Amino acid sequence: MALELWWGSGSPYSWRALLALEYKRLSYVSHLVQFAKQEHRSPQMLQMNPRGRVPVLKDGDYVVFESLAILRYLDRKYPEIPIFGTSAEEEGTITRVICEYQSYAEDHLAKLIYAILFQGIEGHMEEIERALNFVIAEARTIENRLASSSWLVGEAFSAADIVIFPGIKQLLRVLERREAEDLRARLLPLDANFPAIAAWIGRIEALPGYDKTYPPHWKEKE
Ligand SMILES: N[C@@H](CCC(=O)N[C@@H](CS)C(=O)NCC(=O)O)C(=O)O
CATH class of the missing domain: 1.20.1050.10 (Glutathione S-transferase Yfyf (Class Pi); Chain A, domain 2)
Structure with missing residues (x-):
């Protein structure tokens, strides 16, 4: 099942998740959320992240939010190109x-x-x-x-x-x-x-x- 990322333009926390996905050469479905339309607070988003913030990553049934947690998850799950070092x-x-x-x-x-x-x-x-x-x-x-x-x-x-x-x-x-x-x-x-x-x-x-x-x-x- 594909990775999916919900993110906002100009959000430094979202940018972290995008950089990690690209550097690790992972394919993902990108959902650009419009802050002006309050899309980050839609029922679907609040179900995934009750704080109504991006980025949010979904991998199959698993959902993780908080940019640092996303980086840690990606590195543990997809370790081929590491971002937390090799020792x-x-x-x-x-x-x-x-x-x-x-x-x-x-x-x-x-x-x-x-x-x-x-x-x-x-x-x-x-x-x-x-x-x-x-x-x-x-x-x-x-x-x-x-x-x-x-x-x-x-x-x-x-x-x-x-x-x-x-x-x-x-x-x-x-x-x-x-x-x-x-x-x-x-x-x-x-x-x-x-x-x-x-x-x-x-x-x-x-x-x-x-x-x-x-x-x-x-x-x-x-
Ligand atoms: N600590 C969170 C911060 C996430 C965050 O604050 N995201 C902002 C965008 S930069 C957001 O979604 N703000 C929407 C809001 O506060 O309504 C992380 O590292 O992911």
Whole structure:
């Protein structure tokens, strides 16, 4: 029975699932859910994920949601092209890098993106500045890892790259907005300030199947 993925355009969590499926060369039925039409909250979706969020993966009768759980499931079920390494040590380090990102970067990144997109920068500069400082510190940590290695962990693309890449791409896209002009200069140009991250982004964009994972509504606006 075919794998099926329900996902949303521009959702960094959905992007993780798409990257894993493409990198593992798995065939799947793609269901692009329209947030504007509240399709993620349809009775069918709520039955699969009562939280009404994407991504959701279905494999036969088995349903799994939460992007990290999807990555773990796919790797255990379809181990041929691994994303959690090939040794216990690699798996430990990949999981550690993911946990560090989730613990120390993700909330600050989300705060920054939310402020630029929805809240507005004016009147919130203090908290934005704080979030930005955390994001810059974590970006430095990532930059240092990538300065001596092509991928975040070990010699191959892994779940660590998959988890972190979409958040960074989303931030870069949001920084292009006029409202983010003052913040932009703190991080960009990426090539000059974070050259290893810029090269890593290029490597991921060159992976086979990458184009199929790129948020379709981002293409429309380019
Ligand atoms: N922790 C979840 C987060 C999933 C999530 O928040 N998805 C968003 C899209 S980026 C969503 O479906 N939002 C719909 C809503 O909140 O109504 C994961 O890793 O999969």
